[in-house]
Amino acid sequence: MATIMFGFGYGEGFPDHSIASVEPVGENRILIRTSAADVGQGIQTVAVQIASEVLKLDPEYFEIVEGDTHTTQNAGSSSATRQTYFTGQAVKEAAEDLLGNIYHHASQEFTTNHPEMAIKDGRIFSHVNSEDEMTIWELRDRLADRGIELKGRGTFFPRTYKPDPETGQSERVYVGYSYHTQVVEVVVDTVTGQVTVEKAYSAIDAGKAINPAGVEGQVEGGTAQGLGMALMEEQVIEKGRTLNPDMSRYLVPTALDVPEVETVIVENEDTDGPFGAKGIGEPAMIATAPAIINAIYDAIGVRFYRLPVTPEKIKAALEQN
Amino acid sequence: MEITFTINNEKRSLEVSPHQRLLDIIRKDLGLTAAKEGCGKGECGACTVLFNGEPVASCLVLAPQADGAEILTVEGLISREGELHPLQQAFLDTGAVQCGFCIPGSIMTGYRLLQDNPEPKREEVRQALAGNICRCTGYQKIVDAVQLAASRMQSGGDSSWAQDL
Numbered sequence: 001m002a003t004i005m006f007g008f009g010y011g012e013g014f015p016d017h018s019i020a021s022v023e024p025v026g027e028n029r030i031l032i033r034t035s036a037a038d039v040g041q042g043i044q045t046v047a048v049q050i051a052s053e054v055l056k057l058d059p060e061y062f063e064i065v066e067g068d069t070h071t072t073q074n075a076g077s078s079s080a081t082r083q084t085y086f087t088g089q090a091v092k093e094a095a096e097d098l099l100g101n102i103y104h105h106a107s108q109e110f111t112t113n114h115p116e117m118a119i120k121d122g123r124i125f126s127h128v129n130s131e132d133e134m135t136i137w138e139l140r141d142r143l144a145d146r147g148i149e150l151k152g153r154g155t156f157f158p159r160t161y162k163p164d165p166e167t168g169q170s171e172r173v174y175v176g177y178s179y180h181t182q183v184v185e186v187v188v189d190t191v192t193g194q195v196t197v198e199k200a201y202s203a204i205d206a207g208k209a210i211n212p213a214g215v216e217g218q219v220e221g222g223t224a225q226g227l228g229m230a231l232m233e234e235q236v237i238e239k240g241r242t243l244n245p246d247m248s249r250y251l252v253p254t255a256l257d258v259p260e261v262e263t264v265i266v267e268n269e270d271t272d273g274p275f276g277a278k279g280i281g282e283p284a285m286i287a288t289a290p291a292i293i294n295a296i297y298d299a300i301g302v303r304f305y306r307l308p309v310t311p312e313k314i315k316a317a318l319e320q321n
Numbered sequence: 322m323e324i325t326f327t328i329n330n331e332k333r334s335l336e337v338s339p340h341q342r343l344l345d346i347i348r349k350d351l352g353l354t355a356a357k358e359g360c361g362k363g364e365c366g367a368c369t370v371l372f373n374g375e376p377v378a379s380c381l382v383l384a385p386q387a388d389g390a391e392i393l394t395v396e397g398l399i400s401r402e403g404e405l406h407p408l409q410q411a412f413l414d415t416g417a418v419q420c421g422f423c424i425p426g427s428i429m430t431g432y433r434l435l436q437d438n439p440e441p442k443r444e445e446v447r448q449a450l451a452g453n454i455c456r457c458t459g460y461q462k463i464v465d466a467v468q469l470a471a472s473r474m475q476s477g478g479d480s481s482w483a484q485d486l
Contacts, residue, residue: 039420040418040419040420040421040457041419042419213416213462214416216416216461216462217416217419217458217459217462219459220458220459220460220461220462221419221456221457221458221459222459223459224455224456224458224459224460225456246360246362246364247360247362247364247365247454248362248364252454252456254450254451254452254454254460255446255447255448255450255451255453255455255460255463255464256447256448256451258459258460258461260443260461261459261461
């Protein structure tokens with residue numbers, strides 16, 4: 001078993017931020033603009049889910065312009081476990097800005113007050129006068145006739161604090177902290193030195209899981225990467241040259257090496273991220289290697305301090321004892 | 322030299338040079354970009370296609386070897402009406418796709434497995450997929466996807482795909 005605590009985002013006083021915009025386009029589409037790169041972690045899905053939740057509109061209505069520097073503003077890198085937190089919150093604020101603008105302009109169209117209006121499925125309507133109803137896109141067209149653009153913009157720019165150079169302490173070094181505990185069952189073959197990870201249990205603090213299937217996917221993938229780090233992956237460099245630059249000599253876990261992972265999502269909702277969400281990308285893999293190494297210790301009573309723990313190392317350690 | 326082969330039920334003739342690879346003609350000459358070049362050494366499985374019904378690493382097959390062959394890629398799994406194959410749909414529904422790079426190869430391997438073994442156990446799916454390396458999903462949802470497709474195909478309604486191919 002191993003438990004880790006992880007500060008996500010760049011932190012340490014770095015001016016980290018994300019900018020997004022949300023606007024009605026075409027006949028019945030909503031366009032989200034963000035330069036956040038989706039490398040498979042699912043930030044696009046998360047962005048759509050968040051905007052969909054704020055605007056009370058089905059995800060099917062949404063489109064994304066992603067990573068186009070001509071039409072999007074900075075969202076920072078897809079690294080440091082930061083996109084759901086930063087871009088998720090920027091998209092949430094952009095969607096809220098759009099929603100606020102919709103309410104503002106529609107209340108003038110309906111000559112009514114905010115509390116007497118509502119929005120659902122792209123329709124804006126008045127509780128007072130049932131004839132007062134229009135779609136978001138009709139409102140956009142009416143405003144365009146008067147030279148007004150209907151759009152929402154959001155910038156999420158949380159403050160972080162430089163750590164004291166002597167103590168390493170500060171108000172808040174990182175924007176938020178995730179926790180991950182992993183339990184693994186391993187079998188060590190004392191004849192061959194082979195370690196098999198038979199099962200993994202993961203409890204991850206996601207703050208709020210915007211996309212629970214995506215969180216599971218990240219945890220399962222992280223477990224595979226952590227397993228590789230613990231047991232197989234070793235780049236051999238000699239005089240600056242990598243001696244094993246291929247997958248038959250640098251071993252990456254296959255479907256037969258990776259166990260079934262049972263994921264438990266813990267939702268603390270204790271950050272300034274969207275709906276309390278935290279980043280979980282990197283924490284998903286960090287606990288795996290120490291959990292495996294601890295399990296090997298539990299099985300054969302040998303502590304390993306250098307990764308990966310290959311069958312050769314296990315054999316050598318067993319022979320020494 | 323000119324070679325003639327069938328790809329995704331379509332007969333094609335191409336002028337190829339002896340050193341070209343099957344993967345090159347599929348991606349560059351025919352523009353079918355589902356199969357990916359990962360390692361280029363037959364070790365990762367990203368370029369897997371069915372070659373006369375068997376999964377092969379298309380980066381290891383020379384183009385002239387494809388003369389007279391029948392080839393199936395992910396593009397060929399889509400029905401004539403443009404519907405996704407149940408296996409493709411299952412990959413989407415289970416969230417088995419993250420970065421997606423290995424997925425076309427994994428789908429072709431899964432497709433071949435289900436022909437032989439329409440109700441595979443999880444271990445059997447893992448065994449079949451052992452040559453398709455995935456760096457980001459941890460395989461669990463890929464196994465889920467193959468099993469979901471298997472159960473949907475078993476429960477009927479999808480026999481049209483079998484006839485199409």
